[in-house]
Each structure stands twice: as C-alpha cells, then as structure tokens.
Amino acid sequence: MMETPDLSNPALLPMGFVDLLPVEAEAEARGLAAVMDVFSCHGYERVRPPLLEFEASLLSGSGAALAEQSFRLLDPSSHRMMALRPDMTTQIARIAAVRMQDCPRPLRLSYAGDCVVIGTPGREGQRQISQAGIELIGPDKAEADAEVIALGAEALAKLGIAHVSFDLSMPVMVWSLIEDGFSGAEREAIIHALDRRDAAAVREHGGAWAELLLGMMDAVGPAHIALQKLETLTFPDKLRPFVARLRADVAAILARLPTARLTVDPVDFRGWRYHTGVCVTVFALHSREELGRGGRYLAGDEPACGLTLHPHAFLRVAEPLPRRKRCLVPSYMAQKDLSSLHEAGYATIASLGESSAMEQEAHHLRCSHIWKDEQPTPLPR
C-alpha cells in the first residue's frame, strides 16, 4: 500500500506513543531503578525477556486474553508470526517453567520493560506501557500474597507515594457462580448486571444465587467491614475456601503493613480472567490513579502471585526528584576536580567556548554555578 508521509510535521507520533523529555525521562529511569532496587533487596532476581516472541508462545496460556491487543509481525527468518509483548507476565511464567525449572522454589523474579498494545482506535490511551514487577512462584499461601503486596507498598513508599489503597478482590468466586449456575442469555444477563452493579437486575437474573450475589455486592468497602458482612452470607461449599483465604490474606497483609488501607470488593471480576486467587489493584489515595495491579494465577502448573507497577502512572503522583546543580567548567579540567564536583552532586557542563564570556555562557546553558577560583561559585542572577 502507498504511504502518505507527513514530513511537514515530524513531531507527530502515532497515537499513544510519546517522547519523554529530560525531566520526565530521568524521573522514569530513576523511579524504575528505585523500585527494582527494593525488589532486589528482598531477593527478587531480575530477568529480561525479549520485546517480541513467537505468537504461539507469547499469546498462549494466560497470554491468550491479550491476543487481540497484540501487534503481530512476520519473522522473515522462520516465516512464523511473532507478536510484540502486550504484557510480561506470560514471559516470566515461561522463563520460570522452562529456563529456570531447576531453580529452587519459592522462585522470586523481578522484571522491568516496555510492552506495546494496539489500543482502541480513536480513543486516548498509552500504547507503549512501561512495567516493573515481581512474581513469587511456588508457594500458595496467604503469606506469599502478603509479601507481594507489601513489597509493592515499600516500592511506592520509596518514591514518596505513601498514600495508597490496595483494593482486593477474589474474582474466581463470581466466575465460579456464573459458570456453574448460568448459561446462554442468562449468563450474559447476570454478567452485565454485575458489571453495572445493578441490584435490581442481579435480583431479576440471579436465580438461586441472587441473594448471595446481592450480599456480596453489599459487602464492598473497607476490609474489616467487608469481611464481617461476608461472614453473614451462606456460600456454597466450593467457595468457602476462597472466603477463608481472603480473610487470611487481609490478616497477613495487615501483619506486614499495619497501617495499610485495604478495601475488598467481592464482586470485582471483569478483567481478571486467568486469576485463581486474590487480586489487587493499587490506587493513589487522592487522585485514584491506578498505580499497579496483580494477583494469584498459575504460571504453567505452578501457583504464583505477582504484582506489576505502572511507572507512567506512578511518576505523575511521585515526589519530584532533586536535580543535579549545573556547573559550567573549562573543557580541559582535571578528572580529579570533575569527580569531586560529581560526588558533591553537580553536573559539570564543559565550556566549548561558544560565548566570549564564561558567565554569559553559563546563563545561556541554564547553569546554577560556574567554576571560578578552583571552586563551584553560584552564578549571579
């Protein structure tokens, strides 16, 4: 097909792809490094899967849900279709199951990288998505769920984001009720009703589970109240272990994070299709910006729990980072003097003699200091 290049406006990027300019790009890189350092301190070892893989591998298993959101491209080498990763969890699960199958469990892995999604034409939204996350593979217990959430909180606190809310859910409960009790049009109707939190429609379409579903809808709120309300409901035998686990998860999280703000939404189920246990969405308390999400799932056939933070989002609510003072220096300065300025927190800008006067050049280059009398001297304004 013919291209219609718009060379008159080379600034125009495809919808959802952006340049990060100096302040943002530096903040993203430093924020990512801080988060990855927290994960590393807790024994999570970093892996780095590639940006693209064969689609048969990348979009299988838990990746199938993201198939429609993935850019595909033909590999001229193998004549097989590849896909740009829309998410990294599938890749980490593959690495755990294949490359690191002989490593001891619990296996703690961390990752950071960019993902690409197709998005919805005509609607706003990032299509290149930065992710930084952890996966705890092996144990299936409340302490493991709590560890993942506690490390998310510690990582965000490192960025100065202390006021967050962890919204917990157990989507497998609603999915289980839907799959056992409803089929065809009735299934569509109850999904739609729950999705809209429409109590009248849930009562109308809920059949034998109407009371239970309405009770679960009513239990949404702060964790201790939600758990009390769930206590009064009559769950079928197969759901009772999930209610008990949710209670154990809340207790284990509060044991690690006594002041954590936890909410529970027992009917949050959309967008959590492959999860097998507790799920969590992390929000900034004031802006309600989503900072990350995660949950329990199967990595291959192993129990796993993970959390992914969204650097794009959390940088909007993080405290601004201190920037280096800028000191204009002569271009042939001794490495020793340069190093001591760097250690003292300065960026050194070498004068390339673009202006006749150093001071003028320093102003021009937005420097705060100038090297004078063998020391950094604040620039007169």
Place this chain on the structure above:
Amino acid sequence: MMETPDLSNPALLPMGFVDLLPVEAEAEARGLAAVMDVFSCHGYERVRPPLLEFEASLLSGSGAALAEQSFRLLDPSSHRMMALRPDMTTQIARIAAVRMQDCPRPLRLSYAGDCVVIGTPGREGQRQISQAGIELIGPDKAEADAEVIALGAEALAKLGIAHVSFDLSMPVMVWSLIEDGFSGAEREAIIHALDRRDAAAVREHGGAWAELLLGMMDAVGPAHIALQKLETLTFPDKLRPFVARLRADVAAILARLPTARLTVDPVDFRGWRYHTGVCVTVFALHSREELGRGGRYLAGDEPACGLTLHPHAFLRVAEPLPRRKRCLVPSYMAQKDLSSLHEAGYATIASLGESSAMEQEAHHLRCSHIWKDEQPTPLPR
C-alpha cells in the same frame, strides 16, 4: 496464513532474541545505570523516544540507511505504516530539532533503550539490540568530538573496562574521492577494491587518485604514525580541512585522555554513509569486541556528534559485579531490621515456612546467611 505453533518447545525464541537470566539481566541493568550516570554527571539530559514511530519519520534522513533492517507494522488507528526503531539516533535528532528546538545549544542528550533489526535470515546475530548513548548537538569543533569520546572512555572505565582502543576514521574523505572521480562500473570496482584493502586493485582502478588512496591505505595504524604519513600525502583542496580536523581531533582527545590508545584508519568508509566528520569505533583491547561506535553527522541541519555503547557487548568484558549476600529471615520481621540488612548489602529472603528447619530452607534457597540471635549469621556449609 496458517500458524504451525510449536508448543512442545516453548523455550524456542525467534533467532536473535534471548532471555537474560538473573546474573546477566542484573549486570545489564546495573551497567546501563552506571553508564547513564556518567553521562548525567557531565550534563547530558536523558530523553526517551518510543519503541516505534511512523516509518516516514523514523526512516527518513539519517535513518534511511536502516530502512531495510526495520520491522514494519500497520497502525490500525491511523492506517499508516509504523516501524520498530532499528537505531535511536534518528529519534534523538528529531527530538532535538522539533521538541527541543528552543533549548539552548550546545544541547547534550543521553538515551538508553532497545532497538530491533531484521537481521540476516540463517545467520547468527542479535536482533534486539540494547543501546546507551549521547549526542552533543550544536558545536562543530574538535573539542566537541573529544568530549563525546572522552565520556565513552569514562563510562567504560566505570564498568571496569579500562583497556580499550578508539579507532578513528574520516569516511567522508573516501566517499568524496569516490563520488567526484568515479562512476558506474569503475565506482563499483574502486569501492570493492578499497573494501578488500586490495592494493593491486586500488592501483588498477584508482585512476588519478590511485597514489593518494594507496598512501591513505598505508597510513592505517597508531594515530601519531598515521598522522605523520598523511602529512606526506597531497590531498585535493576540498579534503585538506578534513585532514586538519582529524589532527585536531587527535590532539583534543589526547588532551582529555593522555593515555588513550588511538588508531587511525583513513580508508575505513563502509557503513558510515551519513557521517560528515570523524567516526569512531570502540574496541576492547584484548578481545577486539566492538563496544560502541559513533561520529559526527547532521541532526536535521545542525552539526552533531554522538556515541552509542552496546551494553550486550560490554557486559561480556566488564568486571563481574558484586552480588548481594542472601540472608534468610522470618516472614514477619520488623521493617527497621530489614532496612539495616539491606543497607549492609544483604538481600533478605523471607521464610515462607516451606521447610521445617530454617537452616535447611536457607541452603535450599542458596542463602549465605540466616537471621539468628538478632543478626545475620553465616550459614554452616
């Protein structure tokens, strides 16, 4: 077209795409961070362009040379073709010319990220290429060329790679002779002859420039010897400024890096098509591994000089990084105690009670220490 998924072997990645496992992935991330920190200390500000752009923008100008190496994909949103970036220099030039056109010059920018190239089917080679680099945009002078090269040396030294060689060339000289003096089959013949360093063929096809080209071929070697030999040759007027600039570049580099190992190859011209001045390839002295490359070019209509380091390559020759000692700790340990262990260089691994005895679990999880009597205690072997 039909897919033939090979689910029996999910470890099989497309040729040239690899997983980095814990030790490598951590080393790459820490190496990149160290390199970017050196650039930041010298006032280079980080930008982060997207992984893909419209091909009309990404593969224009200096990017045109890489068009054949680029994966293309259709944007369903705009119905225009996009390309995965095969290189980041074009993107940085676009950002400088458009997004940062009002920022003062010299403009110092740094970047780090992954690029993707199609590669040659059937031949080995990475297709996902990590890059970390700088661009110095504005000044066209030897001190600017030297600054870029000196920062490359400082960044590599930070990784423990002190023994490097900078191989300088000035490809515009050979290209100028070829374009002015040869056409058609004769041009092909002289390019082929120079490419093979075939003195007899250069003499046969070199026409009026045979003596000069042979003299330039003979001048390959350590910078001071090469410059002496070039001194004895008779260059046409339009090439004399390039010879003078090469001499000035060598002097400026040695002023900043008195012990630098510099070589000059005046007939290195292949693969340097859009460069307007000095070009440099950085090699590890012992392995001859290429660690980076760069040179002078036009960013839009502005003079610019840049250098790109290849993290994949330099990690193979860098000193191994010290790893955190691993200490098994109880899962409910006070944050204060955890933090002091982290500050003392330990990674803390929370016991999730997978083994009956902590010591056994610590061995199993490859820990070097265990938390005992309120302190990290070396694990008996």
